[in-house]
Amino acid sequence: MIGNLPFVACMVLIALGLWTLVFKRNLIKLVIGIGLIESGVNLFLVALGYVRGGVPPIYTYAPAGAPMVLPTPQALTLTSIVIGLATTALMLAFAVVIYRHKGTLDARKIRDLRG
Amino acid sequence: MGAHIPILAIAVPLLGGFATPLLAKLHRRLRDLWALLVVLFVGACVGYVAVHVFAQGLWVYVLGARSPQETLAPGGFPIRIMLVVDGMSAFMGIIAGLLALVAFPFALKFLPEEEGKNLALTLGLLLLAGILGMAYTGDLFNFFVFLEVTSIAACALIGYRTWTSRAPEAAFKTMLLYSLSGLLFLLAVALLYGEYGALNLAYLSAQLRGSRVDRLALALFLGALAMKAAAAPVHFWAPDAYGEAPAAQTLLLVVNTQVSLYGLWRVLFTLYGGVWDAGLGWLVVAMGLLTLVVAAFMALLQTDLGRLVAYGAVSQIGYMMLGVGVGLATLAGRPDYGLVALKGGVFHMLNDALTVGLLFLCVGAVEWATGTRDLRELGGLGHGLPEVALCFLLASLALAGIPPLNGFASKILIYEGSFRLSPILTAIAVLASILLLAVYARAFQGAFLGPRAEVPRRVPAVFLLAMAVLAVGIVVLGLVPGFFLEGVVTPAAEALWRGRAQYLAAVLGG
Numbered sequence: 001m002i003g004n005l006p007f008v009a010c011m012v013l014i015a016l017g018l019w020t021l022v023f024k025r026n027l028i029k030l031v032i033g034i035g036l037i038e039s040g041v042n043l044f045l046v047a048l049g050y051v052r053g054g055v056p057p058i059y060t061y062a063p064a065g066a067p068m069v070l071p072t073p074q075a076l077t078l079t080s081i082v083i084g085l086a087t088t089a090l091m092l093a094f095a096v097v098i099y100r101h102k103g104t105l106d107a108r109k110i111r112d113l114r115g
Numbered sequence: 116m117g118a119h120i121p122i123l124a125i126a127v128p129l130l131g132g133f134a135t136p137l138l139a140k141l142h143r144r145l146r147d148l149w150a151l152l153v154v155l156f157v158g159a160c161v162g163y164v165a166v167h168v169f170a171q172g173l174w175v176y177v178l179g180a181r182s183p184q185e186t187l188a189p190g191g192f193p194i195r196i197m198l199v200v201d202g203m204s205a206f207m208g209i210i211a212g213l214l215a216l217v218a219f220p221f222a223l224k225f226l227p228e229e230e231g232k233n234l235a236l237t238l239g240l241l242l243l244a245g246i247l248g249m250a251y252t253g254d255l256f257n258f259f260v261f262l263e264v265t266s267i268a269a270c271a272l273i274g275y276r277t278w279t280s281r282a283p284e285a286a287f288k289t290m291l292l293y294s295l296s297g298l299l300f301l302l303a304v305a306l307l308y309g310e311y312g313a314l315n316l317a318y319l320s321a322q323l324r325g326s327r328v329d330r331l332a333l334a335l336f337l338g339a340l341a342m343k344a345a346a347a348p349v350h351f352w353a354p355d356a357y358g359e360a361p362a363a364q365t366l367l368l369v370v371n372t373q374v375s376l377y378g379l380w381r382v383l384f385t386l387y388g389g390v391w392d393a394g395l396g397w398l399v400v401a402m403g404l405l406t407l408v409v410a411a412f413m414a415l416l417q418t419d420l421g422r423l424v425a426y427g428a429v430s431q432i433g434y435m436m437l438g439v440g441v442g443l444a445t446l447a448g449r450p451d452y453g454l455v456a457l458k459g460g461v462f463h464m465l466n467d468a469l470t471v472g473l474l475f476l477c478v479g480a481v482e483w484a485t486g487t488r489d490l491r492e493l494g495g496l497g498h499g500l501p502e503v504a505l506c507f508l509l510a511s512l513a514l515a516g517i518p519p520l521n522g523f524a525s526k527i528l529i530y531e532g533s534f535r536l537s538p539i540l541t542a543i544a545v546l547a548s549i550l551l552l553a554v555y556a557r558a559f560q561g562a563f564l565g566p567r568a569e570v571p572r573r574v575p576a577v578f579l580l581a582m583a584v585l586a587v588g589i590v591v592l593g594l595v596p597g598f599f600l601e602g603v604v605t606p607a608a609e610a611l612w613r614g615r616a617q618y619l620a621a622v623l624g625g
Contacts, residue, residue, distance in 0.1 A: 014302070021295065027287065034294045041302050048309040073308065076256055080301060083263045087294045090267060094274050094287040101280040110284055 006047035013040030025107045027095040031088060038084045042077050049073030117163075121176045121198045124160035124208070125248045128153055132240035136233045147223050150236050154219045157243060161212035164251075165205040169606050173621040174200040175253070184624045193315045193622060199253030201618055202610035206461065206603060207250040207377045210468045213588075214366045215243050217472060221581040222363035225479055234275045235364055242268035242367050246374045253622060255304045255386075256314045258378060262300060262343070265371050266293035272368070273360045285355035292352045296342040303335035316386055317622035320615070325390030336382045337398075343375035346436060347406040350429050354413070357425035362479025366472045369428060373464055376435060380611055383443055388615040396444025399436050400533075404543050407433025411550040420481060420488040423558050424474045427514055427551060431467040435460045437544055438529040441536050442612065449612070456532020458608040462525035462600065466513070466592060470522055473510040473585040476578070477503050481562060484572050490561040497563035499570030504563040506582045511555035513589045516548045521592035524600075 013036050020033030049070035055062050057071040095105060102110055131153030139146040168174050175183050176198040187193055200208070222239065226232040245268055248261030270293060274286025308314060310329070311322045323329050338349075345353035353372065357365050383395060410430035417423035438460020445453030480503045481496060482488050497504040513520035516527075526548065533540040592599055610618075 021291070030291055034291065034298070037295070037298050041298050041305065044302065045305050045308075048305060070312075072314075073305075076305075076308075079256075079260060083260070083267075083297070086267055087263070087290065087297075090270060091287060091290050091294070094270075094283045094290065097274075097277045097283040098280075098287060101283070 003052070006043060006050075010040040010044040010047065013037070013043065027098065027105045027107060027110075028092075030107070031091045031095065034091070035084070035088060038080070038088075042080055042084075045073045045077045045080065119176070120160050120163050120167075121174060121200055121251050122178065124157055124164065125198075125244055125251065127160070128157055128240045128244040128247070132237050132244060135237045135240060139233045143228065146233070146236070150219055150223065150240065153240060154215050154243075157247070158212040158216045161205075161208035161247070164200055165209050165603075168200050168202060168205040169602070172201075173617060174198075175621050176200070176251075183622050187624065192313060193318055196257055197253045197315070197622065198251040199317065199618065199622060200251050201614055202606035202608075203377065203380065203461070203614075204250045204610075206465070206607035207374055208247060209603065210373060210465055211243065211246045211250065211370045214370050214468055214472055215239075217476070217581045217584055218363050218366040220577055221476060221479065222361070224575050224577045225363045225483060226361060231275050235272065235361060238268045238272040238275065239364055239367055242272060242371060246367070246370055249374045249378060253316050254314055255307070255316055255319065258316075259297065259301050259304055262375075262378070263297050265374070266290070266297055266343075269293070269356070269368055269371050272364050273356045276359075276361075279359075281355075282359045285352075285359040289352040289356045292342055292349065296339040299335045299339035299342075303332040303339065306332040306335070315622065316381070317619045320386045320389060321619050321623060323387065323390050329387075329390065333382070333387055333395075336386075337379070340375050340379040340382065341402060344372050344379060345406075345429050345432055346402045347409045347429075347433070350406060350410065350432075353429050354417075354422050354425040357428060357475070358419060358421040362421070362475050362482060365475045365479075369468065369471050369475070372428075372432060373435075373468065376432065376464070380439060384446075384611040385615050385618055388446075391443075391446055393444050393447060396440050396442070396446065399440030399443055400536075400540060401440075403433045403436025403438075403440050404540065405433070406430065406436060407547045408543060411547040411554065414551065414554045418490050420490055420493065420558060420562060421475075421478050423490070423554065424471070424478055427474065427555065428467070428471040430547060430551060431463065431471060431514065433547070434526065434529055434544065435463050435467065437533060437540065438463060438525075439611070441529075441533045441540070442608075444536060446612075450535075452532045452535035454532075454608065454612055455528050456536070457612055458600065458604055459525050459528025459530075459532060461608045461611070462528060462596075462604045463522075465599075465604070466521040466525045466589075469585050469588045469592065470510045470513040473506055473582060473589065474514065476582050476585065477507040477510065480574050480578050480582070483578070484570050484574055486571065490558065493562040493568075494565040495563070495568030496570065498567040500563075500574060502579050502582070503574060504559075506586050507563065508559055509586055509589060511552075511559055513593065515552035515555060517552070519593045521589050521596070524593055524596035 017033045017036030054067045054069035057068040178196045245261045245264030270290040274283045276282045342349040407430045414426035442457025513522040516522040
């Protein structure tokens, strides 16, 4: 049971993120919602690659016969974090520009593009 | 050299994109020339790949090894990144190359130098690289990375004109949806990795057993890609995005939605082809019908020419989903009419690229000439801009599926196939087409007919040339559809219809 805790944590993070996207109207909070989902997915990836009692996957240093944690999910997670940085930065930049134009971050009041 | 063409088609626009602002520091002409050369090179590459694939079958390109068999780890496990180009990927590459070849010369003239022309050209090339990456890759994580490349490039392209108030708003909305779509996709990839320990599409496809985790992953894939392909009910970002991006670059956004749709076909037919379920086909059909009806009705309400055309573009996504969905729903018995509908859906992707591309170029030309897109202010442009008026009329008729234009050639196949599955589907699709015809007739009348109006700026020759290329394509595809159906569409549709076994064999050997 305790071994599944990381997976429960990811799902909680993803659910919180979705809840934020659906119910919050502040643009910054929407970006935070995306950030939460992203953390959940990244945590899920890293947790997948963990092997109980595993050592870091470096062949030259590992004791013979010891189980290693999977290296691929870590590489995937790194890539995903970098991509997440770019998307978050871009969204925040747009939020700044919108605030300059409209003087508000409330999505309900920004309605040039309805319909 | 020839052996590396598929990866060059992705790498060169990537390099070209990042080199563009540097070259602009030297000389603007040099940058324009560079962008043109890069696009020409990409066009040549996708053409070469397509000819090769249509003639000799699947092309598997492995990064860092000569053949896929060299990369198999002991359990028959492909460990390197590879590009797998089958008929459908090559077809998607042609569409991307064609629209890029038209969009870039147009954009070089259309984009004002002081309004971020460097940015638009750079982002356009990056978007092109991402699109081709999505079309050619045979690895799910790679697909995710290219998906995010297109997301970031596309949203920056929509919102880079930060001095307008609407563009950043459209970009924020789109970025939110794109990010969510990317994360759902990554979660699905992670689920499959957790279960099978691989990311290679062919290997995963061979391993999939249809367990509960696989189904959950499929639902996530479907949601993510439908969201990015602007299928209803998650289409609402598309009109904003298409409406606010500069007209020339909108063509690339259209390809971007199509390539997401291509990703959906890849997941449904190749990845999940072994654990296929008829309900899935019906789901795609239902989403397609919803998309085309909702978008046609929303187009009725628009007063902005750009947004009106954008809703028309969204409704065409519905036709593609309808055609391919019918093919998917009948995959069990593989009856002839299923293949007919599938061919229609695939053919419609090419036709949509031409017609919607031409409509957006017309919108760009109108905006260039008059400085506005508001239908309430426009009128009487037919006297001053007869060529643009003619192109708009041609594209509108093609979009509504009037014979003998290309839209008819593909829609008739979709109608024929879907009618055999259920006549109700066809009836709804035909009604939506008629509605679209009404919408475009109104737009044409509003913008181009009426008393002679002042046209402040002449439309440059390169605009007309770009539009003429697409217009000729529309007419030719409509008059001799058989030639293109046999040569280009059939290999693409067959790749989805029966190609899964070959796809798996080409990558995994045996």
